[in-house]
Amino acid sequence: MIAIADKTVTNLQSKEAIAGVITIGAAETVMFDHVIQAISKLQRDYPNVTITLISGSTTDLLARLNQGELDFLFALDFTQKASYDYLDFPDADVRGVFINRHHPLASEPAITAEQLTQYPVAISRQSSFNDSLVEELGLKASQLNIRMKYNLIGNARMYPLVDDQLLLVGIAGVINAPELLFKPFTPENISTGTMIWKHTPFLTPLHEEFIHYLENELPIK
Structure with missing residues (x-):
């Protein structure tokens, strides 16, 4: 005070x-x-x-x-x-996932809701972000294999570097790492x-x- x-x-x-x-x-x-x-x-x-x-x-x-x-x-x-x-x-910001260059989806132009459910996920702990994301993609939270919830994405960015199966949900442009690829969601999902x-x-x-x-x-x- x-x-x-x-x-x-x-x-x-x-x-x-x-x-x-x-x-x-x-x-x-x-x-x-x-x-x-x-x-x-x-x-x-x-x-x-x-x-x-x-x-x-x-x-x-x-x-x-x-x-x-x-x-x-x-x-x-x-x-x-x-x-x-x-x-x-x-x-607005474009939402999507950061993935390892060796991820099975590395050649995909964008990520679908179904693909998001097929791999382990790291996602923001902010409920408003997650609720709108899940709703707009037509998913239920229970369908996601969530391995990590993060506050700030800076440290979480290291996870897909060591786990080439992980999908790190985030916003385009907030990570600049040559080892990682950004894939937007389809249909487009924005913040x-x-x-x-x-x-x-x-x-x-x-x-x-x-x-x-x-x-x-x-x-x-």
């Missing part, structure tokens, strides 16, 4: 200079590049702005936003927008992105500027 209060005072005292700390929680996604671009331009114009970035799943970070530990949260497939102020991103923040009667000038820069960075759909 003391840390939150200190950060609030710092931001409120910086109305003229636009200085202070912005704390952002974020899921792993290539869409976050828009946020990084906005941050870079904001800091170019206001060099006394500092960013604290905390990576994690929406499930893990939402409580921290509600408690005031985060100023903003970039969430995937967020369904509780009525409870927050938010900014939807116009682009949408939303920047959310708590309802408030006012925003600090710092937060207003961040939202302004982010809006300018997003592509027009």
